Amino acid sequence: MKTKQAVGPMEQLFNQLGSALMAELRGQESLALSFGAENSQFTRFNGSRIRQTGLVDDIGLSLDLIDQQRQASGSIALSGILQEDLQRVAAELARLRAEVSELPEDPYLVVPVAGQHSHSDQHAALLAPEQSGAKLLPAMQGLDLSGLWTSGRIYQGHLNSAGSRHWFASDSFVLDYSLLNPDERMLKACFAGTDWQQSEYEQSLQASAQQLKMLQRPAIRIQPGHYRAYIASAGVADMLDMFSWNGLSESAMQTGESAFLRMRSEGIRLSALFSLAQDFSSGLAPRFNQYGEMAPERIALISAGELKHCLTSSRTASEFGVASSFADDSEALQLPVMATGTLAEADILAALGTGVYLSNLHYLNWSDVAAGRITGMTRYACFWVEDGEIQGPLESMRFDDSFYHFFGDHLEAVGAESQMNPNVGSYGGRELGMTQCPGVLLSSFALTL
Amino acid sequence: MDLKRLLSQLDLAADWVGLRYVEEITSYRWVRDGHPQANQRDMTAGIMVEVLVQGQFAYYATTRLDSAGVQLAAETAVKLARDAARYSVFQFTTAARPANTGSYRSAFSQAEESVSPAALNQLLIRATERLKVSDKIVSSNAMAQIVRSEQQFVSSNGSDIEQQFLMVSADYSALAQHGPIVQKRSDSGMLAKSWQIGMEVFNEEAVLQRCEQVGAEAVELLSAEECPTETLDLLLAPDQMMLQIHESVGHPLELDRILGDERNYAGWSFVRLGDFGKLQYGSELMNITFDPGVEHQLASYNFDDGGARAEREYIIRQGILQRGLGGVESQLRSGVAGVANFRASSWNRAPIDRMANLNLEPGDSSLEDLIGSVEKGVYMQSNRSWSIDDYRNKFQFGCEYATLIEHGKLTRTLKNPNYRGISSSFWKSLKGVGDRSTLQVFGTPNCGKGEPNQSIRVGHASPPCLFADVEVFGGEN
Numbered sequence: 001m002k003t004k005q006a007v008g009p010m011e012q013l014f015n016q017l018g019s020a021l022m023a024e025l026r027g028q029e030s031l032a033l034s035f036g037a038e039n040s041q042f043t044r045f046n047g048s049r050i051r052q053t054g055l056v057d058d059i060g061l062s063l064d065l066i067d068q069q070r071q072a073s074g075s076i077a078l079s080g081i082l083q084e085d086l087q088r089v090a091a092e093l094a095r096l097r098a099e100v101s102e103l104p105e106d107p108y109l110v111v112p113v114a115g116q117h118s119h120s121d122q123h124a125a126l127l128a129p130e131q132s133g134a135k136l137l138p139a140m141q142g143l144d145l146s147g148l149w150t151s152g153r154i155y156q157g158h159l160n161s162a163g164s165r166h167w168f169a170s171d172s173f174v175l176d177y178s179l180l181n182p183d184e185r186m187l188k189a190c191f192a193g194t195d196w197q198q199s200e201y202e203q204s205l206q207a208s209a210q211q212l213k214m215l216q217r218p219a220i221r222i223q224p225g226h227y228r229a230y231i232a233s234a235g236v237a238d239m240l241d242m243f244s245w246n247g248l249s250e251s252a253m254q255t256g257e258s259a260f261l262r263m264r265s266e267g268i269r270l271s272a273l274f275s276l277a278q279d280f281s282s283g284l285a286p287r288f289n290q291y292g293e294m295a296p297e298r299i300a301l302i303s304a305g306e307l308k309h310c311l312t313s314s315r316t317a318s319e320f321g322v323a324s325s326f327a328d329d330s331e332a333l334q335l336p337v338m339a340t341g342t343l344a345e346a347d348i349l350a351a352l353g354t355g356v357y358l359s360n361l362h363y364l365n366w367s368d369v370a371a372g373r374i375t376g377m378t379r380y381a382c383f384w385v386e387d388g389e390i391q392g393p394l395e396s397m398r399f400d401d402s403f404y405h406f407f408g409d410h411l412e413a414v415g416a417e418s419q420m421n422p423n424v425g426s427y428g429g430r431e432l433g434m435t436q437c438p439g440v441l442l443s444s445f446a447l448t449l
Numbered sequence: 450m451d452l453k454r455l456l457s458q459l460d461l462a463a464d465w466v467g468l469r470y471v472e473e474i475t476s477y478r479w480v481r482d483g484h485p486q487a488n489q490r491d492m493t494a495g496i497m498v499e500v501l502v503q504g505q506f507a508y509y510a511t512t513r514l515d516s517a518g519v520q521l522a523a524e525t526a527v528k529l530a531r532d533a534a535r536y537s538v539f540q541f542t543t544a545a546r547p548a549n550t551g552s553y554r555s556a557f558s559q560a561e562e563s564v565s566p567a568a569l570n571q572l573l574i575r576a577t578e579r580l581k582v583s584d585k586i587v588s589s590n591a592m593a594q595i596v597r598s599e600q601q602f603v604s605s606n607g608s609d610i611e612q613q614f615l616m617v618s619a620d621y622s623a624l625a626q627h628g629p630i631v632q633k634r635s636d637s638g639m640l641a642k643s644w645q646i647g648m649e650v651f652n653e654e655a656v657l658q659r660c661e662q663v664g665a666e667a668v669e670l671l672s673a674e675e676c677p678t679e680t681l682d683l684l685l686a687p688d689q690m691m692l693q694i695h696e697s698v699g700h701p702l703e704l705d706r707i708l709g710d711e712r713n714y715a716g717w718s719f720v721r722l723g724d725f726g727k728l729q730y731g732s733e734l735m736n737i738t739f740d741p742g743v744e745h746q747l748a749s750y751n752f753d754d755g756g757a758r759a760e761r762e763y764i765i766r767q768g769i770l771q772r773g774l775g776g777v778e779s780q781l782r783s784g785v786a787g788v789a790n791f792r793a794s795s796w797n798r799a800p801i802d803r804m805a806n807l808n809l810e811p812g813d814s815s816l817e818d819l820i821g822s823v824e825k826g827v828y829m830q831s832n833r834s835w836s837i838d839d840y841r842n843k844f845q846f847g848c849e850y851a852t853l854i855e856h857g858k859l860t861r862t863l864k865n866p867n868y869r870g871i872s873s874s875f876w877k878s879l880k881g882v883g884d885r886s887t888l889q890v891f892g893t894p895n896c897g898k899g900e901p902n903q904s905i906r907v908g909h910a911s912p913p914c915l916f917a918d919v920e921v922f923g924g925e926n
Contacts, residue, residue, distance in 0.1 A: 042901045046710050049538040053529050054508035055522075056797045056901075058495070073489040077512045092492075099488070102567040104574065106485045130528040137536045146712040148900035176900075178713040186712070255481075255588040256626050257633070266629070362716070365836040367847055368865060370631045371925035375845050377838040398836075398843050398869070402925060426901035449843050449869050 001124045001171070001194040008121065010037055010059075010155050011167050016082060017061065017089050018159040024093060025161055027067070030112050031093075034062040034290050035157035037078075038430050041129040043149040045177065048140040055129055055152075058429060061089060064290070065096040071109045072100040108319040115163030116294050120283065124171035124194035126151050136175070139202045143209055147177025154430055156286050164292025168285075170194075170432075175201070176424045178380070179208055185215035185393050188234065188360050188380040192422045211381070217392035220384040222447070224397070228355030229445035230348055230385075231406075233419035235361040237435035239374065239403065240276070240336050246369050248301050249331035250312035254320045259372045259403070263307040268404065270305040271411035275339035277301055278311065285335055285432040289313070289328035299325055301336075305408070338437035341414025350388040351413060351441055356397075357383040357390070367400055375400040375448075398449035406442050415439040450514065452603040455496075458516045461523050463530075465501035465543045467604035468519070469754060470494075471796035476595045478566070480573035482588060488566060495796035498522040502530035504540035510797040539782050547777060548607035549758050553751040555615045556744050557647030561595050564648040569593055572653055579657045580623040582664035585671060588624040589664070593617070593651065594640075594894070600754075608756040616747060616906065617650050618643035618894055621660050625667035632670035632864060634663050634849050637688040638831040643892040643906070644745045666850055669862055675923035676851055676866040682826030683868055683919040684819055684881075687889035689848055690809060690911035692832040695896070697872035698730075698737055699804035699907070701841035702764060703898075704775025704783050710801070715898045716839025719873055720770070725785050728770040731876030736810035737765040739774065739788045746908035747892030748805040755800055757789035764788075764807070768877075775802045794903035801899050808910040812882025819881045819915045821857040827921050828852045828859060829866045837872075845869040865924030875916065883912025 007015070014035040025031055037059040044051040059078040064071060076092050078085045127135055129151070136149060151173035158166040174192040189208040191201055231239070243259075252258035262268045279298045280287045287295045291314055300308045311331040317324035343351060362379035375398065382394040402408075415438030425431040450470045459466060472494040479486040497510040498519055507530035509522035564572075573591040580589035596616040603609050619642050622635035636642060636659055644650070685693060701718040705711060708722075720728065741749050741759035750759055755776055763771050775783065776791025779802050793800040820828065834847030851866035852859045892908035 040901075043533070044710065044900050046538050046708070046712070048536075050505070050533040050536045051538045051710055052506070052508075052799050052801075053533045054497075054499075054510065054799060055525060055529065056510045057512065058510075058797055059512055060493070071485075071488065073487065075489075075491045077492060077494045079513050079515075079518075081513070081515070095490075099566050102565065103488050104485050104567075104570050108484065130525070130532050133532040133536055146709060148713065150901070176713065180712065184717075188713075256624050256631050257588070261631070262629065362839055363836045365834050367834050367836075367845065367867060368924040370629070373925055375834070375836045377836065377843065379839055396838050396840075396843065398838070398845060400845065427897065427904050430901075449845070449871075 001122050003122055010169070011157065013080065013082060013085065014157045017085055020086055021089055021093055022161055024090070030066040030161050032064040032112050032160040032290065032292060033158065035155065036060050036429065037155040038152060040150060040152035040430055041132060043132060046146050048137070048143055048145045050133060063092055063096060065093070065100055066109060066111055067100050069105045069109065070100050070103045071106050072096045072103060108315050110291050110314045110318065112160035112162035112164065112292060115160065115165060115292060118166045118288055118294065120168045120286070122170040125196055126171050126173055127196045135198060139205050144180040145177050147175060150174050150430065154432060158288050158292050160292045166286065166288040166292065174422055174424055179212045181212055181215055186380050187212045187215065190422060214390070215381060215393045219395050220392045221395045222384060222397065224448050226444045226446055228352060229442045230352045230357045230439060231442065232359045232439040233437050234421055235358050236338065236437045236440055237421035238361040238364055240333065240338065240435055240437060242364055242366065242374055244332035246366060248310050248333065250310040250322060251316040251331055253310050254316065257369070259366065259369045260307060261370065270302060270404070270408045272304045273341055273411050273414050274305050274407045275303050277337050278333060278335060279337040280335055282335060284434055289326060293326040295326045334433045336435050340416055340418050340438045343413040343415050343441055345417055349385055349390065352385050353388060354386045356394055357385050372402040372404045373400060374403065397447040399446060400448045401446040406445060410442045410444045411440060412443045413441040450601060452601050453609065455516055455519050456603050456605065459520060459523055461500065461527065463500040463502050463527055465546060465605050466523060467499045467546060467602065467608070469497045469499070469796065470601045471598065473596060473598040473795065478569055478573060479590070479592045480570065480577050481590050483574050483577050485570060488570070493795060497796050498526055500526045500530055501541060501543065502527050503534035505530045505534040505537045506541060507533060508799055541778065541781070543606050545778050545781060546604055546606065546608065546755055547757050548604065549752060549756050550609045551751055552610065553612040555613065555645040557615050559648040561597060561615065561648060564651055569651065572651055572656065576621050576656055576660045579660040580621060580664040582661060583668050585625045585627055585668050586623045586664055587626045590622045592620045602754065602756055604756060610752045610756060612750055612752065614645060615647060616643065617646050619650060621663055623664045623667040625671050627671045630671050632667055634667035634670060635831065636663055637891065638833065638849065640893055640895065641688050641691060641891040643747050643894050644890070645747060645749055646745050670850065670864045673862040673864040676827060676863040676921060678922040680918050680920050682823045683916045683921060684823065684826060684828040684854065684913060686828065686830040686913050687911045688831050688891055689829055690914055691891040691909040692835055692846060694807055694809055694909050694911060695907065696835060696837045697841060697844055697875065699774065699807045701872065702774045703802045703804065704773040704779035704785060704787055705802040707773065708779060708782055711898065714900050716841065719840045719842045722783050722785055725770055725773060729768055730765050730770045731768045732879040733767045734812055734879050734882045735765055735768045735876055736763065738762065738808050738810055739764050739790065740806045740808050743806055743890065743910065746806045746890050746910060747906045748908040753789040753791045753800070754793045755791040757791060759789035762788050774804050776800070792905060794905045798899070798901060798903045801903070803896070803898065803905050804907050806908040809912070809914065811885040811888050811912045813884050814881050816883055816887050816913055819883060819913060820854055820859060822881060822915070823854040823857060826854040827863060827866060828854055834867070842872050844872060866921065867923065868919050868921045870919055878917040878919070879914060880917050881915030883914065887912040
């Protein structure tokens with residue numbers, strides 16, 4: 001992967017539209033612009049055959065206009081053709097200007113302040129879209145693979161009338177897939193990166209195929225109850241994803257909707273083995289937000305079980321009189337990093353003894369927010385283990401347990417090795433970010449159905 | 450957008466080509482505790498150019514709407530199709546894109562412009578004030594989302610379709626707190642009140658009256674008993690039946706899931722292709738229809754995004770599975786009868802099988818009859834939590850508000866009501882269905898599925914339904 005300083009056509013388009021709009025501002029108007037674009041290939045596989053394939057070129061610009069303590073916002077699609085897009089953005093500014101004056105005052109709006117700057121433009125050698133079938137499919141033959149190939153470039157930018165200027169662009173690919181055996185036992189895997197290496201891809205796929213053989217034994221059904229459990233990194237990442245929803249948001253905390261309320265109001269702690277931070281040092285997602293502010297590179301959220309910070313936008317800071325951590329308005333985790341512990345990979349089964357080994361979880365939801373209780377399903381390569389030996393794959397079970405237990409008094413050990421779990425979501429557009437975390441060993445985990 | 454001109458200008462070596470244009474404007478206004486949180490309008494517009502070459506479809510979706518951009522997109526799509534054709538999951542023909550012409554318009558009384566942004570903000574502010582029925586309400590929210598969508602589809606085999614939609618979602622909610630107890634109540638569950646309708650939905654008197662009830666019920670929940678942990682009769686209100694139908698009938702019957710397309714994401718299904726026409730899915734009281742013609746229901750339309758004409762069909766009749774929720778592509782692949790539900794979330798996503806309007810047909814019991822038939826049970830309303838396994842079998846759902854039923858009467862309010870079950874046995878325990886007077890129509894704009902991910906609109910209408918011997922439980926003390 002290479003970093004380029006030269007301004008590419010997409011950044012040039014954004015800069016030209018930004019300059020034109022800023023020149024149109026009147027009086028006390030403030031304007032913030034957020035640019036988002038992607039050139040993406042999406043190819044779906046079912047049974048190691050191609051189900052659907054295509055390319056998406058999407059470009060959009062968001063405008064936040066502030067005047068007289070009022071704010072109106074809009075976003076429009078761009079064509080990528082400068083003259084046409086200049087007309088579109090001018091029309092949108094006129095629409096916002098007409099609307100903003102009739103809106104009620106917003107006492108907590110965030111006015112752009114004197115600017116910060118950042119620039120990241122990373123290029124990689126990706127597979128040519130019209131060759132992806134020929135490169136990807138041969139190695140899949142003989143396997144039952146379902147999944148999605150995503151490859152291409154993502155752009156994000158910010159400009160505001162106070163002078164902030166940010167640009168982030170990167171190339172990446174990810175093959176997110178499931179392998180199935182004839183008994184419908186499934187294994188989940190992900191091959192992600194920047195520069196394409198054919199041999200690494202083929203080796204990775206072969207390694208997954210080898211792991212699938214572990215699922216050949218007859219499935220084991222267990223009764224609902226409380227079991228010792230090891231939850232591998234991908235499952236822990238699913239749990240941590242829940243913390244972006246009624247979780248570690250200062251706004252959710254202040255309005256009573258956070259599952260972490262008891263940690264603040266009652267001083268409850270999680271296990272001293274559990275620490276979580278938001279950490280941008282990997283560079284996999286931009287640090288700037290829709291106000292042009294830069295989040296700190298690292299912020300401790302929970303340290304040794306103690307709640308230290310919640311993600312706080314400047315809007316929340318303004319409303320509730322707290323300090324901003326320059327989160328965006330969603331106050332969601334973008335790059336969560338959970339601290340590792342001491343449980344070595346080779347010692348996991350022995351430490352588990354008798355219990356369940358859970359590689360992945362599925363369809364999580366809060367079942368009782370105030371109690372921190374989360375329900376979901378086990379999925380993929382999960383096993384019943386006796387005396388440190390895998391006995392066979394586990395039939396899917398529902399769990400319903402509180403993080404106050406599984407990251408609290410039931411957390412026995414934390415894995416010594418951390419894995420990166422890339423964010424493969426694409427609602428609205430390809431998402432950036434990942435969750436870096438180890439697995440966890442629990443003295444008890446509630447399986448309910 | 451003159452799609453027919455763009456289509457006629459294409460110079461392409463393909464067996465078929467289609468152009469699908471979507472222009473959508475979403476206005477989103479949100480007030481919390483009397484102050485505006487968002488006044489946002491999002492506009493997206495683009496074309497999906499789709500080609501068929503050597504039995505393989507491929508697409509290129511672009512915001513470039515000029516003829517040069519569309520030509521470039523089409524040529525690139527042809528290259529993708531050729532590359533993929535050696536590994537096609539199925540050799541399609543133009544039969545997968547039936548030629549149809551026609552149009553559709555949402556029914557509404559008041560256009561979006563009839564209520565100004567200022568007036569709508571004032572209504573939402575008053576709604577948050579009305580939700581604060583006591584100082585125990587610590588947060589109140591009012592939200593309105595208005596979507597105007599214009600969709601066109603033309604194809605080289607003669608399709609020419611234009612559909613225009615106006616959709617409104619509204620939500621009003623209150624969070625009540627007393628010490629460590631926190632309870633939230635909304636207007637029938639988050640965004641359940643989503644319809645194809647106009648601004649008449651913002652009738653101030655009706656909105657404020659509803660907000661007062663929502664606020665009062667939030668406060669009432671603070672002192673309510675926990676839902677018991679017991680196996681009981683369960684009566685589900687229409688605003689929870691929406692979720693029950695969606696998760697445990699709609700998704701498992703999508704043919705693309707049964708064919709395995711979603712195995713890496715949303716999951717598979719406990720239903721197999723051989724089950725259609727035979728499987729006893731539920732009790733004889735269970736009648737499910739795919740009905741794209743219900744006026745004001747959120748997912749009504751005349752044509753799906755592959756050009757197929759949409760018709761009402763029974764999916765389950767007297768408990769027996771009749772046909773799948775699959776569009777023409779899935780019908781060709783599976784040999785199973787389906788419906789016109791090959792739908793995309795926007796111009797930048799390829800169509801897949803989505804459930805659209807999926808309704809439970811009314812029975813012959815009044816609500817009083819249903820309650821009166823219960824010796825001990827729980828009446829649950831408004832979804833707040835949902836989770837189900839990848840085969841759509843083991844589920845656990847939670848509701849906002851419940852009432853204990855004892856000796857045929859509603860007695861005490863219950864908080865934190867949850868229930869769990871297994872789809873294949875749960876529907877067989879259906880023992881009472883409300884009559885037409887009890888039927889209510891709901892919808893949601895946020896059904897997630899597909900790779901790449903797509904969030905799409907669905908509608909569900911149902912009367913209240915009574916189920917026997919369900920495992921219900923409350924929250925953690």
